[in-house]
Amino acid sequence: MLYFSRWKTISIWAVVLLGVLFSLPNLFPQSTLDTLPNWMPKRPMTLGLDLQGGSHILLAIDQKALVEERLQATRDDVRTLLRDAKIGYTGLSGSGRSVQVRIRDAADVDKAKDALKQLVAPINSGLFGAGVISEMELSEPEPGLLKYTLTDSGINYRLSSAVTQSIEVIGRRVNELGTTEPIIQRQGNDRILVQVPGLQDPKRLKEILGQTAKLTFQFVDTSMPVEEAIKSHPPAGSTVLYSMDNPPIPYLIEDRVIVSGENLTDAQASFDQRTNEPVVSFRFDAKGAARFGQATQQNVGRLFAIVLDKQVISAPRINEPILGGSGQISGNFTAQSANDLAVLLRAGALPADLTIVEERTVGPGLGQDSIDAGKISAIVGSILVVVFMLAAYGTLGWIANLALIANVALIVAVLSVVGATLTLPGIAGIVLTVGMAVDSNVLIYERIREERRSGRSVVQSIDIGFQRALATILDSNITTLIAAVVLFFLGSGPVRGFAVTLAVGIITTVFTAFTLTRWLVAEWLRRRRPKELPHGYVRLVPEVTHIPFMRVRLQVFVVSIMLCVASIGLVFTKGLNLGIDFTGGTLMEVRAKSGEADVGDIRARLAAAGVGEVQVQGFGLPSDALIRIGAAPEGDEAAGNVIVTKAQESLSADYDIRRTELVGPTVSGELVWTAILGVLAAIGAILIYIWIRFEWQFAIGSTVATVNDVVLTLGFLVVTQLQFDLSTVAAILTIVGYSLNDTVVIYDRVRENLRRFKRMPLGELLDLSDNEMLSRTTMTSVTTFLALLALFLLGGEVIRSFVASMLFGVFIGTFSSIFIAAPILIFFRLRPAWQMVPEDGLPAK
Numbered sequence: 001m002l003y004f005s006r007w008k009t010i011s012i013w014a015v016v017l018l019g020v021l022f023s024l025p026n027l028f029p030q031s032t033l034d035t036l037p038n039w040m041p042k043r044p045m046t047l048g049l050d051l052q053g054g055s056h057i058l059l060a061i062d063q064k065a066l067v068e069e070r071l072q073a074t075r076d077d078v079r080t081l082l083r084d085a086k087i088g089y090t091g092l093s094g095s096g097r098s099v100q101v102r103i104r105d106a107a108d109v110d111k112a113k114d115a116l117k118q119l120v121a122p123i124n125s126g127l128f129g130a131g132v133i134s135e136m137e138l139s140e141p142e143p144g145l146l147k148y149t150l151t152d153s154g155i156n157y158r159l160s161s162a163v164t165q166s167i168e169v170i171g172r173r174v175n176e177l178g179t180t181e182p183i184i185q186r187q188g189n190d191r192i193l194v195q196v197p198g199l200q201d202p203k204r205l206k207e208i209l210g211q212t213a214k215l216t217f218q219f220v221d222t223s224m225p226v227e228e229a230i231k232s233h234p235p236a237g238s239t240v241l242y243s244m245d246n247p248p249i250p251y252l253i254e255d256r257v258i259v260s261g262e263n264l265t266d267a268q269a270s271f272d273q274r275t276n277e278p279v280v281s282f283r284f285d286a287k288g289a290a291r292f293g294q295a296t297q298q299n300v301g302r303l304f305a306i307v308l309d310k311q312v313i314s315a316p317r318i319n320e321p322i323l324g325g326s327g328q329i330s331g332n333f334t335a336q337s338a339n340d341l342a343v344l345l346r347a348g349a350l351p352a353d354l355t356i357v358e359e360r361t362v363g364p365g366l367g368q369d370s371i372d373a374g375k376i377s378a379i380v381g382s383i384l385v386v387v388f389m390l391a392a393y394g395t396l397g398w399i400a401n402l403a404l405i406a407n408v409a410l411i412v413a414v415l416s417v418v419g420a421t422l423t424l425p426g427i428a429g430i431v432l433t434v435g436m437a438v439d440s441n442v443l444i445y446e447r448i449r450e451e452r453r454s455g456r457s458v459v460q461s462i463d464i465g466f467q468r469a470l471a472t473i474l475d476s477n478i479t480t481l482i483a484a485v486v487l488f489f490l491g492s493g494p495v496r497g498f499a500v501t502l503a504v505g506i507i508t509t510v511f512t513a514f515t516l517t518r519w520l521v522a523e524w525l526r527r528r529r530p531k532e533l534p535h536g537y538v539r540l541v542p543e544v545t546h547i548p549f550m551r552v553r554l555q556v557f558v559v560s561i562m563l564c565v566a567s568i569g570l571v572f573t574k575g576l577n578l579g580i581d582f583t584g585g586t587l588m589e590v591r592a593k594s595g596e597a598d599v600g601d602i603r604a605r606l607a608a609a610g611v612g613e614v615q616v617q618g619f620g621l622p623s624d625a626l627i628r629i630g631a632a633p634e635g636d637e638a639a640g641n642v643i644v645t646k647a648q649e650s651l652s653a654d655y656d657i658r659r660t661e662l663v664g665p666t667v668s669g670e671l672v673w674t675a676i677l678g679v680l681a682a683i684g685a686i687l688i689y690i691w692i693r694f695e696w697q698f699a700i701g702s703t704v705a706t707v708n709d710v711v712l713t714l715g716f717l718v719v720t721q722l723q724f725d726l727s728t729v730a731a732i733l734t735i736v737g738y739s740l741n742d743t744v745v746i747y748d749r750v751r752e753n754l755r756r757f758k759r760m761p762l763g764e765l766l767d768l769s770d771n772e773m774l775s776r777t778t779m780t781s782v783t784t785f786l787a788l789l790a791l792f793l794l795g796g797e798v799i800r801s802f803v804a805s806m807l808f809g810v811f812i813g814t815f816s817s818i819f820i821a822a823p824i825l826i827f828f829r830l831r832p833a834w835q836m837v838p839e840d841g842l843p844a845k
Helices: 006-027 063-084 106-115 152-176 202-210 226-231 286-298 335-347 364-393 395-418 424-453 458-490 494-528 549-573 599-608 637-651 665-693 696-720 726-756 762-772 774-794 800-827
Strands: 054-061 089-095 098-103 122-124 132-134 136-142 145-150 183-187 191-197 215-220 238-243 250-260 264-271 278-284 304-308 311-314 326-330 354-362 585-592 614-619 621-629 655-663
Touching: 006 395, 006 494, 054 152, 054 202, 063 089, 063 098, 063 106, 063 145, 063 152, 098 106, 106 145, 132 152, 152 183, 152 191, 152 202, 152 335, 191 202, 202 335, 202 354, 202 637, 226 238, 226 250, 250 286, 250 304, 264 335, 278 286, 278 335, 311 326, 354 637, 364 395, 364 424, 364 774, 395 424, 395 494, 424 458, 424 494, 424 726, 424 774, 424 800, 458 494, 458 665, 458 726, 494 726, 549 696, 549 762, 549 800, 585 637, 599 614, 599 621, 599 637, 621 637, 637 655, 665 696, 665 726, 696 726, 696 800, 726 762, 726 774, 726 800, 762 774, 762 800, 774 800
Parallel strands: 238 311
Antiparallel strands: 054 191, 054 354, 089 098, 098 145, 122 132, 136 145, 183 191, 215 250, 215 304, 238 250, 264 278, 278 326, 304 311, 354 655, 585 621, 585 655, 614 621
């Protein structure tokens, strides 16, 4: 394995150099990149919202309102069609998902069905696998009573259409704000994900997205005083609407729409030439201009209302016909509100009401702080690992460090080329990869030392060391890769960024370990022709140990079981400190504009603003505070947005809002199940792989050790009361992958020794395997621990609980691999028949 042809050498270094070349754009500002030659890569990694600031907003279509609106339209259609056909009817009403009407004359029933046949006409849905559908079904519960019911396929069709139209409208609205590279995409059946990086004014974005922007021009009904209509009932065909003034003014408005915003061709913010007040100038298309001109010509002297989303902007009097097809909307506008209204009108109305069910907003200041903290922690962690490898392996440590630098360059290059998003947990993924990447080199080097101790030459030891370490490295890294894949498909946002970085890091680690490291070692051998392997300056454990691990297995089992029972008891009694991902609610991070954050003052301000269920605590620097607001009532997603607005307005004078996260009750419930399924899916997939690669006893041992790790980690989280959120679930999945990585390495040695020592008692064989891998286990644990420790101390408050969980996981994963996973094999009598055959070929007795 130490011979490399010329084309292999060229290929290896070509990949490394390309990695360095494509990673370089991340070291220079954009102004410098613009001056580089065109042939050079210029695309840096895309920074996530948590690093560059911006807003992540998940919108949900109000399905109930959509159905009600469709039923209202159906009632109007039934009324119009029957009147046009001159068919008498009564009892036209709607409830649930149905509209029914009674035909007065039994002889007209067939004629009525024919007049209304367009309601049940098949339509091409355009939905995958649905084809032609019927939006409504006709039934006749009793003679003369026609009942039209919305079908499930019809509702799904309207929902899908509303989502598609809404994406187009939202895209136009967001683009009008002048933002760069917004992400607007469908999520599920009834949701839309909007991500706007680098946004300076998240509040304005919410206002732009939150309005349906249905503009209508309707007449004011003067047949009854509006006060009387409020006290009793408004006349048929009219509704009481309120203005946008403070306090709001009631108006009695006719339901009939003269012209709507669909007929607008343009809308611009401008200033009234007489009063110099901000107004919105608009222009109708030909159809709208004709209808508006005719209506104003026939109703000179009447009041007409300009209505936006069922609120009256203004209600001017028609002094003369407006025939030019243009006009202006005046009200209590500021320059920005007039511009926002113009943006909404140009973009068009949303086909349905949208509710913000999840919001995660990071201010640019916090984003830059996160970048700085991530860079410092990554640099310090890398330096610690590099120094440790030099101290442990000397010259071979230098080679490992060169491979490590190339590995990081390849990770950055791949993330840059594929356009992956780098998040703060993604930086944690790179730091973790630095720690774990060393594991491959440690496995190789420790195997080389072991072969040398058995009497082989230096060249033979290195050659066989690489050969025998290959399967172990592949098995151990595949388990972590499975956890990363599950995280990617079940996670979202920053967690998905962590999964991508971890997966890419695993692939580049295997590549550098078996190509670049091997080439460098081979070149060192060829040039130096050493007579002995280089020695390091420190060893964590002696080269050969004889620790009787299996002798204390029962005692360790008892202690472990007691700790697991205690952890489960704490989870059910004291409980986890659940984050808003699982409870719903709002999390706000604020920083005082001057001086220190006054927790008492913040509480008082929020209470005065009517914000209840508030927890305020110090966070990070003395000038920072973390605010947690309770969840909105189940089913009332909009209430959370109102609470956030109140909280922000009450604090904005003296505090900068650095981060806002809002999770509605619906989304939080879904995230709970996603987290549970993620952990179970990861464990299940990894155990199936182990079962296939080893034996069923190994899979059971891995299961017990993994459950032990997860339960004890939950106990650690309860005791420390660290926040348990989606990033913590990501940490637990990473712990699962890391622990199984450790377990698989030991199991691989157990499998090898089972073939070598067919008559050795299993307890002794397991002790031998544990002792042979002890040096590798401690080396890997220390390097990973050092990398994570730098991240914990220097990475900032935002990911501290995330990293703390992984630090604990490194310790507990190492413990369970030795004291839980291996001894389990004794309980399940790991002795396949082929391993019971002694050297003489006769069956064992």
